[in-house]
Amino acid sequence: MTTSTVAGRRPLIAANWKMNLDHLQAIAFVQKLAWSLKDAKLDYGTVEVAIFPPFTDLRSVQTLIAADKLPLRFGAQDVSAHESGAYTGEIAASFLKALDCEYVIIGHSERRTLHDESDEEIATKVAAAIGHGLIPVLCVGETAEDLEKHGPSAVPVAQLKAALAAVKPGADIVVAYEPVWAIGSGQAATPAQAEQVAAQLRVTLSELLGADSAAATRILYGGSVKASNIAGFMREPNVDGALVGGASLDLTEFSSIVQFQKHVGT
Ligand code: PEP
Numbered sequence: 001m002t003t004s005t006v007a008g009r010r011p012l013i014a015a016n017w018k019m020n021l022d023h024l025q026a027i028a029f030v031q032k033l034a035w036s037l038k039d040a041k042l043d044y045g046t047v048e049v050a051i052f053p054p055f056t057d058l059r060s061v062q063t064l065i066a067a068d069k070l071p072l073r074f075g076a077q078d079v080s081a082h083e084s085g086a087y088t089g090e091i092a093a094s095f096l097k098a099l100d101c102e103y104v105i106i107g108h109s110e111r112r113t114l115h116d117e118s119d120e121e122i123a124t125k126v127a128a129a130i131g132h133g134l135i136p137v138l139c140v141g142e143t144a145e146d147l148e149k150h151g152p153s154a155v156p157v158a159q160l161k162a163a164l165a166a167v168k169p170g171a172d173i174v175v176a177y178e179p180v181w182a183i184g185s186g187q188a189a190t191p192a193q194a195e196q197v198a199a200q201l202r203v204t205l206s207e208l209l210g211a212d213s214a215a216a217t218r219i220l221y222g223g224s225v226k227a228s229n230i231a232g233f234m235r236e237p238n239v240d241g242a243l244v245g246g247a248s249l250d251l252t253e254f255s256s257i258v259q260f261q262k263h264v265g266t
Helices: 023-039 055-067 093-098 109-114 119-131 144-150 154-163 191-209 211-216 230-234 251-258
Strands: 012-016 048-052 073-076 103-106 135-140 174-177 218-222 241-244
Touching: 012 218, 012 251, 023 048, 023 055, 023 251, 048 103, 055 073, 093 119, 103 119, 119 135, 119 154, 135 154, 144 154, 154 191, 174 191, 191 211, 191 218, 191 230, 230 241, 241 251
Parallel strands: 012 048, 012 241, 048 073, 073 103, 103 135, 135 174, 174 218, 218 241
Antiparallel strands: none
């Protein structure tokens, strides 16, 4: 049993596919993943598994999961800060909710850097998601330069404070600590580094939302997570799961990450 299960937080393993796999590939992948986890007799009571495919896959993934009653969750990789209207190319939170999305990733470092998303815009997206009953998976994390200049926690904590400025205690959110230098680099943080920042984020959650919300909120680690390093992260008391990028596109690897409990005790 991991420490987060002891603390009452069900671990979450989330697959961020980014701009990979079209809707036909998504159907095949989700079907095979469900079979693989069924074969492995995964106890979904001890771990939640969520897929974040591109927008164009969502309807197919929704239909498959509903038709086959698969115990998998899903969400989108981004959401508009706006309700509706003249915002070409954007997707409203209400549309995601209508597709049964449970989660939405907000503030991923690729959106912050490649699309210039500001802390203010991210805060508005978080509010829009919560307003429509979606659970934001809020990504925070420092660049290598930030790490050198400000140390490990300063930037993620500041991003968390900005994003949650208008969020009320009791709101259902997930925080993903993703050091930018670890994303896609093959150079993951150490479990101790992840724990240090996750603990600081939980202290900040307590200041912002109160002790109960802080204790209930899952904090994920993301950045070059693989089957070979997941156990180390999951042994840490403040790490409640992982947001997985590259390795979530490999069925065997992702299935093994989901089954981290098999390696945690070893
Ligand atoms: C990510 O982009 O959210 C991520 C964690 O990517 P990777 O696992 O490939 O580092």
